[in-house]
Amino acid sequence: MSARELITDHLDLWTGAVTQKRSSGRGTNGKIELTGIKKLRELILELAVRGKLVEQDPDDEPASVLLERIADEKAWLVKEGKIKKPKKLPEIAEEEMYFELPSGWQWERLDHLFAIVTDGDHQAPPKSEAGIPFLVISNINKGYLDFSECRRVPDNYYDQLDWTKKPKKGDILYTVTGSYGIPVKVNENLGFCVQRHVAILKASPSTPTPFLKVVLSSPYAKRIADSIATGIAQKTVPLTGLRKLTFALPPVEEQHRIVDKVDELMALCDRLEQQVGDQLEAHEVLVDTLLDALTRSTDAAEVAESWARIAEHFDTLFTTEASIDKLKQAILQLAVMGQLVEQDPDDEPASELLERIAEEKARLVKQGKLKKPKAISAPQAEDIPFQVPNNWKWCRLECLALHSASGWSPQCNNTPRIGDEWGVLKVSAVSWGSFNSDENKALPASLMPRPELEVKPNDFLISRANTAELVARSAVVPEDVPKNLMMSDKIVRFVFSDRVNAFYINLFNNSKISRDYYSRVAGGTSSSMKNVSRKQVQDLLVPLPPEKEQQRIVEKVDDLMALCDHLKTRLNEAGETRTQLAEAVVEQAVS
Known part of the structure; x- marks a missing residue:
């Protein structure tokens, strides 16, 4: 099954698996996470790094040739005194080869794919109102370089930094502390520096940074990072561990095909997200409109008419936790307006x-x-x-x-x-x-x-x-x-x-x-x-x-709230089932 077929054949599953985001306290904050599409993105990356996203071509130059070129370029940097001779890393053990490689691919450690793997200056830099941008984790953890509210350092501080501490076009930045495991490719020579909690993966001329950005973004890389992260309150991926990460490297031509296919499929995911987002927004407007008409009813006849419209489409209206919460508020409003239970003329006023x-x-x-x-x-x-x-x-x-x-x-x-x-x-x-x-x-x-x-x-x-x-x-x-x-x-x-x-x-x-x-x-x-x-x-x-009507209202509201809670439970169970099905499809696809 091709990657596009994997998406289209399970389209309802990818777009239907949604979960409610939790707030810091009890309950939810009304925001929805498109879990299915998130799982789909992860699946695309997982297939990419395992060689299952595009077909192999036996005429492609094997990855071993590319590795030789990168090794020659690093040796030249050492000879020129631009970097120190790197420490020899251990041979890749069998347990570090996490899956069977396609033909032409080769296992390699991260450090052997870059000129040098380092991080930002360990000394606290001087502050400046103007000058050179100094990026911290929060300027990178969105997945792109954010210069909008960054700190600044003096030009002379930047000038005295070693070249390895100055990110350039083609390098990859990688967060290693707190929100670790987020890679960002540097696409322009902008002139900036970073804090020590950001690793700088300096590319050599032959380093395949577009493909390595895909690998570092994948669940595969995140799992390995999780396994080597140290600390308790704030986890950190040590540089020594980062340098030893093992990746499967395909031939150069196949790398290009993989990156192009990932870009194509991620754009498709973007369109799916937009489509689902538009549907959810339209659904929210419809729920708001119908419930607003219900709570604005001025007499029993209007309430009955408005409720009939809602009841006719109840199963399609109340399909999110946010819509059920709005239904609860409508119930409360009807209750306190005297429109939830009938009045008894014999009640003491x-x-x-x-x-x-x-x-x-x-x-x-x-x-x-x-x-x-x-x-x-x-x-x-x-x-x-x-x-x-x-x-x-x-x-x-x-x-x-x-x-x-x-x-x-x-x-x-x-x-x-x-x-x-x-x-x-x-x-x-x-x-x-x-x-x-x-x-x-x-x-x-x-x-x-x-x-x-x-x-x-x-x-x-x-x-x-x-x-x-x-x-x-x-x-x-x-x-x-x-x-x-x-x-x-x-x-x-x-x-x-x-x-x-x-x-x-x-x-x-x-x-x-x-x-x-x-x-x-x-x-x-x-x-x-x-x-x-x-x-x-x-x-x-x-x-x-009246006193007796207060009791009838409380009893009716309790009954209706219990029904709403039951509806929420069923909704969550259905959401969990769809998420589990999405996970099962992912597991089957990568196995």
């Missing part, structure tokens, strides 16, 4: 519920159990984002709370508590929509706990400081919460009347309406740390349903 809560608070004030609250400003018409059903009522969050308070942040141990020891909750305990008691730090034995800050079942906890995405995220403390866990000062607790369903408030707090509010009022100068005050949380406008 929310206006009476608010009166009962006010009476309860007045009674507790009279009994000395609460301080007299400050007057709460009524919602203004211009602040109300949408109309709610007749038996609902807009109110401030503070109207529903009996009281609220922040926690305490003493200097804690860096480890979680053990057993029933006292611990202080981190903001990550409430950042993901559900309460996580494991996210805590142990209170030192030298400090006395503050029992009044211990969280209790049904407490509504909200973070007042976090990233822009996570600030003001909330959770409800469950009935089975472990004892002796206190709030930190970055967590605010609201205790609601028993007539208020804290889980309804939690799902509203995680809806787009609330998130838009917090994005407007949150303080902080960077997205990495935003904060909201307790007063800003108290002022959040809440669409309050």
Whole structure:
């Protein structure tokens, strides 16, 4: 099977195998990786370095002749005093010959293919506002030379560098530290130098750099680099190991055919990526349009009509994690707009519920159990984002709370508590929509706990400081919460009347309406740390349903979210299956 047939015969597999990229925290960041096309690129390179991408020609000059020319050129450099006589490297052992060679090919070590394998200057260079570009790993690890934001060194520093430290056209740069294993071919004589974490593979006149760039980009080379990399926190490929890497070298004419074929097939992969990317973008626009129409519906008839359009194409609409996450947000929005469950005319209206809560608070004030609250400003018409059903009522969050308070942040141990020891909750305990008691730090034995800050079942906890995405995220403390866990000062607790369903408030707090509010009022100068005050949380406008309807909404949302999670699981399983099939095709092709 030819390489082009390998692509076209499995086209659905290459374009259909996609995976969701993970963010640094829980969940995903909405970005998709085209795993199938990535595997296809790797397969093309793997076939290239094994001599399985193009046909061999018995009339080609064998690789041994090319190796003799390179050896003669290195010997001349040694004679001229331009490089030191290289140390003799060990003969290539049988276990270093990783596959059977085609006719005319020959195994050789990397050091014998270049004039010299070295790296950048080991001394920290002087800085300069202008002058010669000085490239570091970040200027190379994208796979090309990036001069846009590079450091500079004085001209006289560059002038005194040995010629081997100055990359020239035809050389290959190779990252050896951190993001190691990335080769970049130098295509122009630009005049620049590099840091010590970048290897410089200086080409001699006969060095086949286009083909060697292909080899160094391949999974084959990456596997070998992985096997010789040293270090723990930051891995490094030592130059001594890099020089000993063994590669299979084809005849010169075949090298040209391989490079041309790789370029042709990579261009085909580019087109496939563009096509899949366009399809995914169109899919995203369609999902957004239909869900937007659903959430903008003004009555039950419009909701039914919009949902019918979605249901008709459900299997083709919700095929990515991002689209399912958008469906979840649409469910939340319908829930808090009173369009997810039917209203019951026999339910006590929310206006009476608010009166009962006010009476309860007045009674507790009279009994000395609460301080007299400050007057709460009524919602203004211009602040109300949408109309709610007749038996609902807009109110401030503070109207529903009996009281609220922040926690305490003493200097804690860096480890979680053990057993029933006292611990202080981190903001990550409430950042993901559900309460996580494991996210805590142990209170030192030298400090006395503050029992009044211990969280209790049904407490509504909200973070007042976090990233822009996570600030003001909330959770409800469950009935089975472990004892002796206190709030930190970055967590605010609201205790609601028993007539208020804290889980309804939690799902509203995680809806787009609330998130838009917090994005407007949150303080902080960077997205990495935003904060909201307790007063800003108290002022959040809440669409309050009757007490019984709150429970029906929470139950319906729980059911629908479980269905969405099940859909995600099936989607991930299908994605994993397609990825495994792609890997199986790759393995079969190279074996």
